[in-house]
Amino acid sequence: MLTQGTFRTVSKSGAITIPAKLRREYGIQSGDGYELFVEGKNIILKPYLPRCIFCGKQENVKNYKGKYVCQNCHDAISEALGKEPIAEQQRSVEK
């Protein structure tokens, strides 16, 4: 938690520079994705975590051709298409 406020102004394009000390401390690098959340009058910045395009979950999400799909939806789709879920395929290989 930030214990000391740091004054920053908003540029014409709407950008606000995050102080280098904070970027180092939180591992923020150029090109990293962040999401903005509004809570009352506060704007909260959180690291971007991709969501499954089907259910919106952020756990066990993999990128496939630029789209993010979670393991549960992947397995459900595979089953709907008549293919075994990945876990079943791995068990078959192990046999």
Ligand SMILES: [Zn+2]
């Ligand atoms: Zn999903």
